[in-house]
Amino acid sequence: MPDPVGIFGGTFDPVHFGHLRLAEESMAHLGLGGVRWIPAGNPPHRGQPQVTAEQRLAMVQRSTASNPRFSVDPGEVLSAAPSYTVDTLRRLRAEYGPAQPLVLLVGADAFAGLSTWHCWQEIFTLAHVAISHRPGFPVEPASLPAILAAAFSSRRTDDVGELGRKPAGCIVSFAMTQLAISATQIRKLLANDLSARYLLPDEVLDYIRTHFLYRNP
Numbered sequence: 001m002p003d004p005v006g007i008f009g010g011t012f013d014p015v016h017f018g019h020l021r022l023a024e025e026s027m028a029h030l031g032l033g034g035v036r037w038i039p040a041g042n043p044p045h046r047g048q049p050q051v052t053a054e055q056r057l058a059m060v061q062r063s064t065a066s067n068p069r070f071s072v073d074p075g076e077v078l079s080a081a082p083s084y085t086v087d088t089l090r091r092l093r094a095e096y097g098p099a100q101p102l103v104l105l106v107g108a109d110a111f112a113g114l115s116t117w118h119c120w121q122e123i124f125t126l127a128h129v130a131i132s133h134r135p136g137f138p139v140e141p142a143s144l145p146a147i148l149a150a151a152f153s154s155r156r157t158d159d160v161g162e163l164g165r166k167p168a169g170c171i172v173s174f175a176m177t178q179l180a181i182s183a184t185q186i187r188k189l190l191a192n193d194l195s196a197r198y199l200l201p202d203e204v205l206d207y208i209r210t211h212f213l214y215r216n217p
């Protein structure tokens with residue numbers, strides 16, 4: 001079996017060190033060969049991002065370029081369709097074939113909303129799901145909607161080796177370094193002309209400055 005591939009979607013408005021540590025630490029915790037970053041083009045579950053999909057893609061490309069185990073997939077950004085994770089996973093499953101283990105990486109807050117995602121149950125037929133701990137968002141069935149708690153309890157495993165033995169279907173959680181960083185916090189700082197330095201990579205801050213992003217109108 002080839003090493004599992006991590007699939008990391010998000011709005012990345014903008015990308016920050018919480019995202020980068022999640023992707024980096026997931027490789028060691030879960031035995032991934034690499035992580036494929038997939039910025040959402042037109043995320044249906046939330047308000048419009050503050051900057052364009054191309055700008056969010058450019059920031060992800062800049063922040064990941066020096067890591068040979070990271071790749072960036074522009075598929076959702078280039079598509080006019082709503083960015084449904086299930087559609088992206090169907091595309092990746094067709095690309096990688098039926099045997100390749102795929103691991104969808106989500107933070108605990110994103111996982112708690114999973115049962116509202118389009119065709120969410122199909123996601124488990126296409127990929128494993130790995131939940132990273134995030135400050136303020138407990139990973140426990142009691143804090144999930146009942147239907148998701150049931151899926152969590154039946155699919156959950158503590159044996160990360162299972163991710164490499166099956167192509168899809170398990171749920172694991174992993175404790176990454178806890179970083180209470182959010183894109184919302186960064187957007188607020190920048191809109192108020194306050195420093196966001198050390199919350200995100202300098203090359204992303206340079207891009208934000210050069211393109212006058214996240215400023216108050």
Ligand code: ATP
Binds near residue numbers: 108109179180181
């Ligand atoms: P926003 O504040 O705009 O909601 P965000 O910081 O949550 O943004 P997203 O692009 O929405 O960033 O997140 C992409 C993925 O990364 C999600 O699965 C989210 O749970 C996860 N994530 C984001 N920040 C962290 C963090 N600090 N720790 C762990 N996971 C995170």
